[in-house]
Amino acid sequence: MIPEVSQLFPQDNILGWIIQIVWLAFFVVFMFYGQRIQMYVMLREVQSSLFRLKLIRDKGRKTAIATIKELGKPKEDPTPKVDQFLEYIAIAPQNMDPSGIVWKLEHILDVRDTRFKDEVKLMAPEADKTQVNNLENTLEAALALNIIYKVIRHFYLLGKKTLSLYIIMQIQMILPLIMKEAEAFASALKAFSSGQPIGDGAGALVAAKLMQGHKKRKIAKDVVVATVPLEGRTAYVLKAEGPGGNVGKPGEAMKNIIEENGGKIVTLIVIDAAQKLEGEKTGEVAEGVGVAIGGPGVEQYKVEETVLKYKIPVNAVIIKEDIGDAVSPMRKEIFGAADTAIERIKRLILERTKKGDSLIIAGIGNTIGIGQ
Amino acid sequence: MSETAPSMKKFSFFFLAIVFITLALSIAAFFQAYDAYMLGEIENVYFFVLIGVSGLALSTYMVFQTRRRALKLAFRPPRIATTILCQKCGFKNIRDFERGDFIFKETEECPKCKEKTKITSIFREVKEKKKRWG
Numbered sequence: 001m002i003p004e005v006s007q008l009f010p011q012d013n014i015l016g017w018i019i020q021i022v023w024l025a026f027f028v029v030f031m032f033y034g035q036r037i038q039m040y041v042m043l044r045e046v047q048s049s050l051f052r053l054k055l056i057r058d059k060g061r062k063t064a065i066a067t068i069k070e071l072g073k074p075k076e077d078p079t080p081k082v083d084q085f086l087e088y089i090a091i092a093p094q095n096m097d098p099s100g101i102v103w104k105l106e107h108i109l110d111v112r113d114t115r116f117k118d119e120v121k122l123m124a125p126e127a128d129k130t131q132v133n134n135l136e137n138t139l140e141a142a143l144a145l146n147i148i149y150k151v152i153r154h155f156y157l158l159g160k161k162t163l164s165l166y167i168i169m170q171i172q173m174i175l176p177l178i179m180k181e182a183e184a185f186a187s188a189l190k191a192f193s194s195g196q197p198i199g200d201g202a203g204a205l206v207a208a209k210l211m212q213g214h215k216k217r218k219i220a221k222d223v224v225v226a227t228v229p230l231e232g233r234t235a236y237v238l239k240a241e242g243p244g245g246n247v248g249k250p251g252e253a254m255k256n257i258i259e260e261n262g263g264k265i266v267t268l269i270v271i272d273a274a275q276k277l278e279g280e281k282t283g284e285v286a287e288g289v290g291v292a293i294g295g296p297g298v299e300q301y302k303v304e305e306t307v308l309k310y311k312i313p314v315n316a317v318i319i320k321e322d323i324g325d326a327v328s329p330m331r332k333e334i335f336g337a338a339d340t341a342i343e344r345i346k347r348l349i350l351e352r353t354k355k356g357d358s359l360i361i362a363g364i365g366n367t368i369g370i371g372q
Numbered sequence: 373m374s375e376t377a378p379s380m381k382k383f384s385f386f387f388l389a390i391v392f393i394t395l396a397l398s399i400a401a402f403f404q405a406y407d408a409y410m411l412g413e414i415e416n417v418y419f420f421v422l423i424g425v426s427g428l429a430l431s432t433y434m435v436f437q438t439r440r441r442a443l444k445l446a447f448r449p450p451r452i453a454t455t456i457l458c459q460k461c462g463f464k465n466i467r468d469f470e471r472g473d474f475i476f477k478e479t480e481e482c483p484k485c486k487e488k489t490k491i492t493s494i495f496r497e498v499k500e501k502k503k504r505w506g
Contacts, residue, residue, distance in 0.1 A: 018397070019397075019423070187449075187450070190449050194469070194471045195471065195472070195473070195474060196452055196469060196473075196494060197474070197475060197494050197495075205475065208475065208476060212476065242474065243474035243475070243477070328450075328496075329450060329452050329494075329495070329496045330494065330495050330496070331495060331496055331497075331498055332495045332496070332497050332498075333498075334495075335493055335494075335495040369473070369474045369475060369494055370474060370475045370476070371474050371475055371476035371477055372476065
């Protein structure tokens with residue numbers, strides 16, 4: 001016979017008594033210390049993520065040091081220099097008076113880039129230009145991982161010190177997104193250190209496919225252009241100079257081409273990888289208008305200024321992918337999407353331009369592992 | 373780099389204590405169930421067996437959860453394939469990525485027609501699970 005609920009905790013034996021006390025203690029503890037227990041559970045969750053972040057960060061540092069030793073063959077141990085590099089900071093310009101801030105930001109970014117390249121050359125004297133670019137990207141990924149780790153550690157220790165539920169809760173709530181980003185940088189490290197193409201290079205891949213077999217020339221810092229006859233039109237196809245890890249200055253390049261042609265450019269087609277929403281397929285191609293250039297915004301601003309001056313329409317073709325795919329080795333779906341994007345570009349040209357017109361096709365993104 | 377991060381223990385003392393107490397209580401419950409059976413108190417047998425099985429299931433679940441979390445710490449690099457294509461005869465060779473490979477790089481001679489071959493693709497394949505809302 002199955003006992004009634006009231007009989008589930010018999011008081012005529014020792015185990016029954018223990019269970020009664022445990023049950024009562026459970027209620028009392030949760031009534032008075034519920035929030036504190038919740039806080040400790042959250043802290044523990046942050047702690048285990050922090051442990052994983054530390055592993056990823058250390059792996060990144062080791063990969064960077066090993067790659068420098070392998071490619072650069074330095075005479076002395078590069079470890080202290082790498083550690084110094086991982087603590088680098090770039091201070092954004094003051095924005096109290098925003099006029100002219102774009103050029104100030106560009107200057108800071110240029111100085112940072114030159115400084116990084118010089119540091120890498122000092123650390124790896126035997127590395128060639130492509131390898132220097134790849135090593136710089138590897139170190140930047142390791143730097144990003146170090147910053148992520150240190151910020152999370154800061155909030156973890158601050159939360160532990162103050163026992164403030166709100167500090168701990170904030171960090172615990174955004175932790176899944178931060179971990180996703182850190183894991184993306186961890187896979188980026190492998191790609192950068194061995195020079196594998198990454199998802200962000202989808203735009204550069206489209207441009208590289210279009211400029212195959214045509215003469216290339218340098219048009220701006222780290223950007224090459226080829227004049228390609230396409231559907232009876234003249235297309236100036238540009239991309240960052242590969243195969244080293246590089247994004248170049250595509251905005252500067254587009255501005256130069258427009259000015260070389262006296263503003264007689266009928267349209268601009270900008271191809272770039274873009275963040276997909278959850279539920280969307282990786283490698284999906286979409287069209288729109290506007291300057292599809294990511295990053296700090298300097299290059300986008302330059303193009304917007306120039307196209308406004310000459311009233312040139314701008315079309316965008318984007319290849320969708322998530323943050324993880326953007327910085328990890330290129331997925332088959334993204335590689336295949338390059339051909340779909342080329343079909344879209346050809347259709348756009350037929351619909352939006354006439355025979356004999358000149359246009360610009362700009363493949364944006366990191367060209368690591370992609371030649372031209 | 374300053375190092376003041378917490379060191380992660382594989383199992384915390386608190387966690388192990390909970391698992392052992394639950395396990396001890398469930399074993400005690402099974403003994404009580406046996407005693408109750410011998411005394412012919414069938415209602416108590418049901419109760420103690422229920423407590424014992426629940427405690428055992430809970431402690432096993434807790435141990436498995438920890439194991440799963442430990443496995444999640446492992447990181448496996450993906451396989452990257454390089455496709456080499458002969459522009460003349462169409463001979464195709466797919467191999468693992470090697471340092472120095474890049475898309476549109478001219479590589480070794482074609483084993484069939486002795487022409488220069490080119491790397492036409494470098495990518496990784498990801499097997500995605502079917503998504504309900506995909």
